[in-house]
Amino acid sequence: MQEAPVHLPSENLSDAILQQLKYGLGKDAAHATRTDWRLALSLAIRDRIVDPWFASTRTTYAKQGKRVYYLSMEFLIGRLLEDAAVNLGLMDEVTAFFDERGLDAKAVIADEPDAALGNGGLGRLAACFLESMSSLGCPAHGYGIRYEHGLFRQSFDDGRQVEAPEDWLSEPHAWEFERAEVEYRIGFGGHVAEENGQTRWYPGEAVLARAYDTPVIGWKGAWANTLRLWSARPEQIFDLSRFNAGDYYGAAHQEALARTISRVLYPDDTTDEGKRLRLKQEYFFTAASLHDILRRFDSEYDDLSLLPEKVAIQLNDTHPAIAGPELIRILHDERGLSFEQAVEIARGCLAYTNHTLLPEALERWSVGLMAHLLPRHMQIIERMDALHAEAHPDRHVRLIDHGDVHMGPLAFTTAHRVNGVSALHSELMKDTVFAELNRLHPGRIVNQTNGVTPRRWMLSANPRLSALITEAIGDGWVGDLEQLQQLEPLAEDAGFVEAFAKAKRANKADLAAYLGKEGTGVDPDAMFDVQIKRIHEYKRQHLNILQTIALWQEMKDDPKGDWVPTLKIFGGKAAPGYFFAKDIIRLINKVAEVVNRDPDTRHLLRVAYPANYNVSLAERLIPAAEVSQQISTAGKEASGTGNMKFALNGALTIGTLDGANVEIRELVGAENFFLFGMTAEEVVARRQVEGHAWQAISADPRLARALEAIRHGTFGHGFGGIVDNVSGPDYFLVSSDFTDYWRASRELDAAYRDPKAWTRKAILNVARSGWFSSDRTIRGYMADIWDAKALSVD
Ligand code: NBX
Secondary structure (H helix, E strand, C coil): CCCCCCCCCCCHHHHHHHHHHHHHHHCCCHHHHHHHHHHHHHHHHHHHHHHHHHHHHHHHHHCCCCEEEEEEECEEEEECCHHHHHHHHCCHHHHHHHHCCCCCCCHHHHHHHHCECCCCCCHHHHHHHHHHHHHHHCCCCEEECCEEEECCCEEEEECCEEEEECCHHHCCCCCCCCEEEEEEEEEEEEEEEEEECCEECCCCEEEEEEEEEEEEHHHCCCCEEEEEEEEECCCCCCCHHHHHCCCCCHHHHHHHHHHHHEECCCCCCCCCCCCHHHHHHHHHCCCCCHHHHHHHHHHHHHHHHHHHHHHHEECCCCCCCCCHHHHHHHHHCCCCCCCHHHHHHHHHHHEEECCCHHHHHHEEEEHEEEHHCHHHHHHHHHHHHHHHHHCCCCCCCEEECCCCCEEHHHHCCCCCEEEEEHHHHHHHHHCCCHHHHHHHCCCCCEEEECCCCCCHHHHHCCCHHCCCCCHEEEEEEEHHHHHHHHHHHHCCCCCHHHHHHHHHHHHHHHHHHHHCCCCCCCCCCCCCCEECCCCCCHCCHHHHHHHHHHHHHHHHHHHCCCCCCCEEEEEEECCCHHHHHHHHHHHHHHHHHHHCCCCCCCCCCEECCCCCCCCCHHHHHHHHEEEEECCCCCCCCCCCHHHHHHCCCCCCCEEEECCHHHHHHHHHHHCCCEEEECCHHHHHHHHCCCCCHHHHHHHCCHHHHHHHHHHCECCCCCCCCHHHHCCCCCCCCHHHHHHHHHHHHHHHHHHHHHHHHHHHHHHHHHHCHHHHHHHCCCHHHHHHHHHCCCCCCC
8 A cells, every 4th residue: 555645746747657756656767667657657647536536425425415335246447547547538648758758658557467356247347337337427336355366367287277376466556545444343153142122143253344445437537436345354463472472373363364354256166165255255345335334324314214215235146145134134133123124125225136047156055154154144034034935925936945045036035126137138037047036026127238338448448449430420439339320321431441440450460469479470360259258168168169170170171272361369267166167278278289380271270368368358359359259058148248348349249149149239230240059948948859969960070070189189188078068968059059150150251251341340330339338237227226316526
């Protein structure tokens, strides 16, 4: 943590940076390192955020605005410096400042560690939402955990994923303000007692949650909200008597135990290890956030029945779902409301977003563990379950079933709105996982299709295309992305088409140079075909690599054929305990090794798999992409947000009718989207067909040959698991979708052969993607779920 400067920040950014370097960091410009410059710049920019930040807070108090609280285990914010500089309109000044000193502003910006406090889409969505809430002037706080170590760093050893701890806090973190005075005691375990008709929970152990605030500035700097992250600390720093007795390990034990809670981000895996710690993390940040929310509410109002009118609490998936029982506990046990009143008020405040229908990802906790860690909450959940049973005697859904607390149904019953993240996903929620709850509570499930912030995913990440768009239609699109529609007629304008293609070509050259440094020689004129996301069977990176193998085999058969030179790019991490996904990673890397050195085909096909995919790498890859691979088994990808970023940046999608792909295709037009594969309904039916995988393989010699090559060790050994899976159970229907995927891939090649027509399609993708702004999504939440109004500083 940097100390606040004692002087007033200079009006002039150059002076402010130099002042921060000298007085904030104690460095002489003559000896400043790149990191020193980056920190000085960050602190100078942070200074510019403070006034609008304070003004936003004052405005919210003055206007008694409704506040939105976004509770999320994950905020995948990436780098913050460029976001802030862009939103404050300071990028030109920043570039000029470093140019003058012979330094590369881009390199200074890239020096910032990428804050990876999330796994994937869910965490990145939370980060886009924070930025949009600020850009819209929606008074909001993000609440989460200040993990010391974010998502692991990935490297490859002989193609295998190797995980190393991530260490973003090892350098000073310029953006946050530590709030030593904002600290809450969070209890665990212990017992529950009845006293004078009141129930009291006496926790057996406790830790302290300390707040760290990061301001989040919106577009044009008009409004700023706060991301408040909690760090765990022991109540007693160390045991002095043990220390004095020479028991140094024992003396530090308490501290180590407490700090473990905010030590690491959990990878989204399904192992049982650390379940207890994960539940502790969930309760830790949820309870701290609720304390904080109520403290703020109490400072303004003295009537708890006003809570739903003044406070909206959004649960980002079920990870903070213990908020329901905790809020009910506080209102009933501590504030003396009746249980029914407490439930009613809690429900009025709470809403829940579901991000997956995958059964293995739906959270459940054993009653034993819950009763042990949170005995009073367990009682409340039992009472909620009984109340629900009383109200709906014919129901089957239970909050507690087979000895487990089911967090999905718990979140559903304690929320007034439940939302899915794409139209298809929300419908499937009603038909499958939440069918009965939907019947009992019609209208509670609503849809809010995801979105992405155009400030980061276009303006910062793709300056070339941004400049071109602004030149054509003005800069209103940055705050109102649907203005991109004005680009539509320009798809027929030869000059614009050429300029658009030139921008894409330049982005590709940049990426080629970057990948070149990483060791993959790349032809910037090849078709850049990208699949970046977590590695998971349902996302089917193995379908993509199988198709790549089949393509390579055909190219080898006929190297003089009329092939479209292609660069296949993969990026993504597998959960450390997910061995099948790790095999897919190794297979991709091994295919890359073989294909990239094949003298017959290396001018036609390359495979690149840059390690450690993260937000910053996505910012490099997406602007350079021409093809966006969105090939999940229909019904499995709740929405996707990468798919939106690609379309917005002018990549054409090859994809299934899954998640938000459906809406992307509707908006950009079927002729500008390469559709393949079974629908969600057909997927369900296909699984019933005995031997579906074998049938598909027997019917498609290309698929059979690709599988044969893997089995025969063309790419090394140890891939039997993958081959057996897609030839046998093939739950994700890789084999059954292969033939149609091949067809769509070749149609894509054919379209690419006509560069002008291709660019026209790309332009139409951009022009019609404005709806996928997270500003639109947040407006939807404000209107349909939060009943919150945007404010502005007068
Ligand atoms: O949430 C993702 C979905 O898979 C995407 O389709 C969707 O676009 C995105 C945003 O709505 N879900 C996701 O990222 N889940 C997790 O990261 C996750 C993390 C921890 C965990 C379970 C899932 N225990």
